Amino acid sequence: MTVLRYREAVRAAMIEEMERDERVYLVGEEVGHYQGAYKVTEGMLDKFGSRRVIDAPITESGFTGISIGAAMVGLRPIVEYMTWNFSAVAFDQILNNAAKLRQMSGGQLTIPLVLRAPNGSARQVGSQHSHSMEHFYAHIPGLKVLAPAMPADAKGLLKSAIRDDNPVLFMESETLYGVKGEVPDDPDFIVPLGVASIVREGTDVSIIAWSRMVHVALEAAAELEKEGISAEIVDLRSLRPLDEETVVRSVTKTHRAVVAHEGWPYGGVGAEVADRIQRLAFDELDAPVLRATTLDVPMPYNARLEQYVIPQAARIIENVHRVLYKS
Amino acid sequence: MSLTITPTAALATVWNAVLPPEISAMTTLTNGDDLHLSLYRKMFQIRRFEEEAARAYAQSKIGGFLHLYIGQEPIAVGASAALRPDDYVMTTYRDHGLALARGMTPRAAMAELYGKVTGCSKGLGGSMHFFDKEHNMLGGYGIVGGHIPIAVGTAFASKYRGEDRVSMVFFGEGAVSIGDFHEGMSLAALWKLPIVFVCENNEYAMGTPLSRTLSVEDVSLKALAYGMERDRFNSEHVLQVRDRLGEAIARARTHSEPTLVEIRTYRFRGHSMSDPGKYRTKEELEERKKKDVLLRSRIELEEKGHKAALEAIDKEVEDEIADAVRFAEESPEPGPEVLEPTTYAGPFAR
Structure with a gap:
């Protein structure tokens, strides 16, 4: 290593x-x-x-x-x-x-x-x-x-x-x-496509993310822990093929899911993940699947507005509260 | 010998204009009649194949679009005669001629038009997407100009591997305004890649004449800005096409340098089967048909005493095309099981 x-x-x-x-x-x-x-x-x-x-x-x-x-x-x-x-x-x-x-x-x-x-x-x-x-x-x-x-x-x-x-x-x-x-230094080390990874184990809610948003989700999970909420984070790593088994397994454990990603909310990978969860784990869900995304506007230059538009830990936390009916 | 055309020559524009000798002179027409007969046979095969395809299309046995190459056959056939079998070729959606010229069987071609699993692309490509990897015919493409960088990429691969293969890419004059033409030309010249760009200028981009699509009527001028060699001539004889393209091919093979070649030609049918061709007059069309290069070869070979050989070719080709139609009619359609393995190599990614 x-x-x-x-x-x-x-x-x-x-x-x-x-x-x-x-x-x-x-x-x-x-x-x-x-x-x-x-x-x-x-x-x-x-x-x-x-x-x-x-x-x-x-x-x-x-x-x-x-x-x-x-x-x-x-x-x-x-x-x-x-x-x-x-x-x-x-x-x-x-x-x-x-x-x-x-x-x-x-x-x-x-x-x-x-x-x-x-x-x-x-x-x-x-x-x-x-x-x-x-x-x-x-x-x-x-x-x-x-x-x-x-x-x-x-x-x-x-x-x-x-x-x-x-x-x-x-x-x-x-x-x-x-x-x-x-x-790993080993030149034979590879990560197979289509396999998600659980980067944080939890029991109350599944946060499904990828790329930079995994780090934002980790930040959110640390905050949620202070409130006594245990968040599991699924890092998809691969979006197509998509490891729906790992997602379903996590949701089967937590019964609640928030998909966190950059990019607009209309359609997209987050909507795809939400669709698969409702199709494959409908009976496991205790709340609708929600998404914490970039807001539905082109990205503004202004620094404060940009931070407002990009999904932050606060937006993930807000959605976690909603799926836990705590808001 | 320099292939650079003088500006004076560039002004010689129309099909039957008197071109300066260095442009219009046909070279090495003294080649063996056997070769000429074999190239005639290929042109005639393409002509008859497409006439039967048009008939089948009218009977709704072929769907989608059908773009016929009738009138332009000497270009694909002349080019194929100048190329080696291991050279790469690509063209537009008007691709039946090149595929047959490179050696695709009429059976595989006709079955593809019928959407049958025995077709060259398993019935998944259709008229616009003929592929024949075995003969290095790397496709017919449906987005105008989009295949030009792809062809440049095959030339890149040849150079990367130190091979002396040449790539040749065909497109119409309607493609030379789009970005991919320019990006492909620019990179081929910058990286000195072994490719020949062949503009088959049939004067109409669908229904719009060249005068309303280009600010210059000499398409080969586009090479100048890229510091690329160029050539320009009328398609008047299949052996002339072979020889003129042969010069550009030699430049690519020997010096790894690209050339833009503009060949003036004419299609006798509409842009596609759904095009009645109202943008050109009946007189214009009839005048051009008199200059049918296929017919010219036939007359020339007849005059040289090859009537019997031509009649034998007629019979063989008729049998071949009838066999191809029968094969296409009788072949099975592809089932849903072909879809996933052709979408991804290996496991399907969903």
Whole structure:
């Protein structure tokens, strides 16, 4: 075990997989000479050279399409977007080509591709740079979507993603890059896709979260404990495939659920989780499943308003009180 | 030899304009008649395949969209004659011609149109999404221009692996205004990738003539801004198409440099089966049909004394297409069990 920051764990996964498999390469804006917009790829150009660590011009649709084409004929590209926000201009490539080529070709083609970037809110970066894109992408059959909260999971899941034969979208977070945690050194350590983790055990309510919101949920749980409320936290880690068994098992124990996520409340992964709980554990529920989400408006720049719009621990606590009929 | 076209040449625009000799001169037409006969056979196979497809479509045996390549056959056939079997090709939704030219069987093609499990894409792709990995025909794509970066990616992979494969991507002049065309061109030139961009300029982006979609009528000019080599010619003979594309292919294979090639052509049918083509006159269409390159090959081969061989080809192709139709009619449809394994490699992610 080594204590690594989240960004170092992501980097370690890429380095190990690139050392392991010549077909794996990295492409994106500022990934090479600049050492990464968020320093995730620092040192990788020196280590692997410009053949395998490739600086791309600002052409998200272009280099996404190119990576899909390269994957189609046997390479295993890792694409870094500066943030997931900018993947929107490559949306057609992801939706119509990455996700569909296998099916349209009758199963002749496989697209082993990883798309990765920071996702969700950062700090006062305004409405165009604060999107939670997992909700758009998890909707699409043919894609897999991961959103780890912890450095060890970031490393283990990214390694699984790189070894997967499907397009895998890997959601990081600018506000998580500095988070430290113990990470296994073993190059064979991987975290399988579609397995949630219980990051805090509890008995009164299940809080289901992913990515940065797991840390906010932990904060909320500490506050709730002071009131005598025992919250269990399910870190989904993987949004598609989604580990509904672990969610149902937790809800069967607590009988109450709050889904906490960044991103708007209309539809999305939180609504999907709520639907699965009501379908699969209806008789176990003592209250409706509630969601603590970003408010239903574009992200404002103003710092106070931004904090008001983003889901905070207080919003999770408020929803926990409601499912416990304590408000 | 430089392929760069002079601005004067660029002004020679219409199909039957008198082009300067360096543009219009057809090279190596003295190739063996056997080759010409085999390319004629392929063009004729595509023509007859699509005529029968149109008939089946009219009988509602084929659904969705059906975009016919009739009139443009020499391009796919000439290109395939210039390429190696291990080279990668991709095209638009008007993809039957290229698939057959690359070696897809009429059976697999017709069965795909009928939505049958024996089709090239198991009946999941349809007319617009023919794929044949075995022949490195990596697809027909339904979003205009969206396949251009994908094709550039296959060229990237060849260069990454140190292979001398070439990629060739086909698109219409309607695709050259969209971003993916420019991003693909820009990156192919920047990274010096072994690809040939082939613009099949059939003069109409669906129903809109080139004069109302582009600010310049010479599509090959788009290469200049990317520092890319370019070529431009009328599709007048299948061997000429082969030879002109052969030069761009050689540049890609030998020097790993991309080329934009504009080939002027004409489709004799509407944009798709649902298009009556009211945006062009009957006279224009009849005039163009007189310049049918397929017919030109036939006349030329007849004049060279190959009447018997042509008649044999007629018979073989008719039998082949009739067999393909029968095969498609009799084949089973795909069942729901094909859906999940074709959506994900490995376990389904839900």
